[in-house]
Amino acid sequence: MTATTDGSPGAPGPRATAASETTDDRTVPGDTHVAAGLAAQRSVEYLLGRQDAQGWWKGDLETNVTMDAEDLLLRQFLGVQDEKTTQAAALFIRGEQRDDGTWATFHGGPGELSTTVEAYVALRLAGDRPDDPHMDRAAAWIRAQGGIAASRVFTRIWLALFGWWKWEDLPELPPELIYLPSWFPLNIYDFGCWARQTIVPLTIVSAKRPVRPAPFPLDELHTDRHNPNPPRPLAPAASWDGVFQRLDKLLHRYHGVALRPLRRAAMNSAARWIIERQENDGCWGGIQPPAVYSVIALHLLGYDLQHPVMRAGLDSLDRYTVWRDDGARMIEACQSPVWDTCLATIALADAGVPADHSALVRAADWMLGEEIVKPGDWAVRRPRLAPGGWAFEFHNDNYPDIDDTAEVILALRRVKHPDPSRIEAAIARAGNWTLGMQSRNGAWGAFDADNTSAFPNRLPFCDFGEVIDPPSADVTAHVVEMLAHEGRAHHPRARRGVEWLLGEQEPNGAWFGRWGVNYVYGTGSVVPALTAAGLPGSHPAIRRAVGWLESVQNDDGGWGEDLRSYREESWIGRGASTASQTAWALLALLAAGERDGKAVERGIAFLAGSQREDGSWDEPHFTGTGFPWDFSINYHLYRQVFPLTALGRYVHGEPFAGRNGG
Secondary structure (H helix, E strand, O other): OOOOOOEOOOOOOOOOOOOOOOOOOOOOOOOHHHHHHHHHOOOOOHHHOOOOOOOOOOOEEEOHHHHHHHHHHHHHOOOOOOOHHHHHHHHHHHHOOOOOOOOOOOOOOOOOHHHHHHHHHHHHHHOOOOOOOOHHHHHHHHHHOOOOHHHOHHHHHHHOOOOOOOOOOOOOOOOHHHEEEEEOOOOHHHHOHHHHHHHHHHHHHHOOOOOOOOOOOOHHHOOOOOOOOOOOOOOOOOOHHHHHHHHHHHHHHHHHHOOOOHHHHHHHHHHHHHHHHHHOOOOOOOOOHHHHHHHHHHHHOOOOOOHHHHHHHHHHOOOEEEEOOOOOOOEEEEHHHHHHHHHHHHHHHHHHHHHHHHHHHHHHHHHHHHHOOOOOOHHOOOOOOOOOEOOOOOOOOOOOOHHHHHHHHHHOOOOOOOHHHHHHHHHHHHHHHHHHHHOOOOOOOOOOOOOOOOOOOOOOOOOOOOOOOOOOOHHHHHHHHHHOOOOOOOOOOOOHHHHHHHHHOOOOOOOOOEEEEHHHHHHHHHHHHHHHHHOOOOOOHHHHHHHHHHHOOOOOEEEEOOOOOOOHHOOOOOOEEEHHHHHHHHHHHHHHHHHHHHHHHHHHHHHHHHHHOOOOOOOOOEEEEEEOOEEEEOOOOHHHHHHHHHHHHHHHHOOOOOOOOO
């Protein structure tokens, strides 16, 4: 199969990298096993050198320039902007602009309208002029795509804050939503945790409809300057879209007649909900968007910027900042230390680092200290379940997630800790919590159980990406793998998970990837889980998966899949080879018993040959997923931990088989 260097299918592909070739003039030995061992050794040294003294690892979490643009818009709205920050952010935003004047949401992707609008406005705030060539190109492209009127709701909310868009022409989101009971449709717990944390503060913003004076007009971004807010046509009344559009019209009418005492009480209840969920470091959920909207909402309710809640919230936003060597300033949407640390621990252990190595013990100590032992919002659906588990971020006690918890357990089992009772106690709590978070269909979502209502995605307000958290194959696979290694492969809940996974396999043999790109990630997650749970490599589902992976291997021996596979079938399994995606494919093939196969040999040769002198890999492509297609992530540590895991398992064999107890 052939892929271009930018991932485009059907065009000449990149030069194949054989085991005897390198990308940096090094000579890799012809014997694949020797090459893999040397590559693994270099990778181990690289990864060990990047552990924090406290025991954790964290790579940069790169998304797109909307984070940077909205940070500048927030500072403008609050009146706390400063020239150094503004120009550093503008430097980064300009550097991400493409030749056609647009900004994309992932490396090599197409221009995206809302991202381009927000980047353009941010650069205007930084002093760039509309007649500057790069700005003129961007504005022309925006108009060609329908202008501001065609952008997403969140973009138009930001513009409405400055009078660049009319609040009346935005979907309505009343704060009285906070009063809907958990069994009622469209209550806040019907939304995924990331959407819930964003929507609650936005109900206050929607009710207040604030407008700060705009520092300049944006006429150049409208297709018709005399009619910038054209009405959108209604869908048929018999369709779900038509039903929710008409519901939105009713909510707009309610906005004008809402009882003031009720509305004031609802906003105060929403504010209490927000403040109760502020983390110890001042953030909300460990992610940037809820923090931004929570600060705005509380400010609109009269919280002064020097109020302790506001001060802590603003300080937390600074911790999402990455200052680059060129003086540019990038904003992380989130930080991933728990995820990175457990994956790094697994990689090092599987590569042969002794289980009692000081780096692994420090990592285990840090992870043990991050265990969450108090109830969070997940308890709304599981009120009798005892807490236990881990979140993704430094601070996010309200939302431990099932994916991190499963992988942390797998990581802790690889460490010989001087106090094994601490490990056992934490794993027991977390394992029972994970079992209790299983959804009714036998699978697991990321943060909540049975978060599957179809209604939130129908709201006109919710056009910014996935807003619910249904079970996924990758999370379910990680849980099944963990349960198998915990001796629970035959536990009824584990067997239900296995059956669900088998039913989710695509006709081509792959599995969909919810949190990684895409079918390569899903398949790389599921196959090791199924084999750990006792399915033999000869099982028809495993053979179909192997056949699919072999069919999409690139000519250079690696694997790659472009994010466009979430929207276009022709991209499934196709894209420029990357270190992380090659590793995912190899993990599946190795688990399926293909260690001596040609596909594995070529994949290992690709990893060894593309490794840099310092033991790392370069990977500009985005292989992580926040929302499929809508929000993509380049986890900078993925390119290190997954290749090392694959190399380690190739050299040393599978880490350990499941005990397959009850």
